[in-house]
Amino acid sequence: MKPEIKAFIFDVYGTLFDVHSVKEKCDDIFPGKGLSISQSWRNKQLNYFFLRQLMGRYENFEVVTREALRYAIAQNHEDWTAEIEDKLITAYSELALYQEVKKVLAELKNKKAIILSNGTNHMLQSVVKNAGINHFFHSILSIDDVKQYKPTAAAYNYALIQLGFQREEVLFMSSNGWDISGAKNFGFHTAWINRSNAPSEKLGLAPDSIYEDITGILEWKSQE
């Protein structure tokens, strides 16, 4: 028997959208290196917002994503130009939605579906609107409003402050192990969307549920 969930809070990048769907655009610009650059880009993006948070040197997610791209291009021995950077950053607004997402969001109907992401408000509004899923969400929240990245407790707490829920009324969903660890540490119920069949994190913060895509989270929807 699952507890009653009043707020279904979704992570965005990797969870609703496939961040490696920028691979094709990378490959158009850097033939044969699309996968390598997109993986390096994503790894460095994570590394950079972790580092900036640890150093107390906040910049927003668009800035971090641009910095990470510059590193990824250099690491792959290619030449950076402002034009290439702008083109690839645009790709971040046009990420591919995972195929089951619309159907699941439609089934959540009367429940409150919410986004809490490290992305900026502009990035989130663009990607959600381009995918045609904005009407499913009660709220789309960016940690840029408080300048504290997930997985800090302050980032998850921002959603509670804005929405007025108790942490035990929330189911938080993410494909990112670090994000699920942070949400569990904060006190949310958690569902890890383990799309890549990755090993579980060894941090002593096991998720409440593990699913291979977001369809499974519907079992947290109480009977009406």
Place this chain on the structure above:
Amino acid sequence: MKPEIKAFIFDVYGTLFDVHSVKEKCDDIFPGKGLSISQSWRNKQLNYFFLRQLMGRYENFEVVTREALRYAIAQNHEDWTAEIEDKLITAYSELALYQEVKKVLAELKNKKAIILSNGTNHMLQSVVKNAGINHFFHSILSIDDVKQYKPTAAAYNYALIQLGFQREEVLFMSSNGWDISGAKNFGFHTAWINRSNAPSEKLGLAPDSIYEDITGILEWKSQE
């Protein structure tokens, strides 16, 4: 003309010692997978102490290193045992010293050579003693004493509190881009030991010097 440096503070893992020298021991236990496991282990080790610091959930570096090893073994589809873990953790006390290190430490002679590492006191004392370089150091400092990992400002500040130097009197040396970024952010002079010919970090915190091994840092030693 370099400023006068009173304290030469060294990072340890990756800077004085080659962390991938555990590869052979990994390969003995998991034939053919030594490189993959040692790389995965190191990446996850970094990821885990970053995450624990961000979540406010400190555990010491030995615990984090053990957790990261468990993840790396699972990621490589191998079976964990307590015996394997203990054997590989021991390898962390027997890391290979980079070949130029002893010569450079000997040349620093009257200058104060100091270690500031995320490792525990026990791990640091073991690896330094096993390599026969303990007599070169004025102090061997572990952030475990303050439970704040580098690259937080609190970690670098611990060295100042213990030693009584001003930050501008310090040259901080590390092979790790994130560590150099943190030290520069804190206000130390920095020398990045870029052993792997990696791209520079794109965080707006360029090091004062870049060398391919630690020999270059001798140019920071003022004339006597």
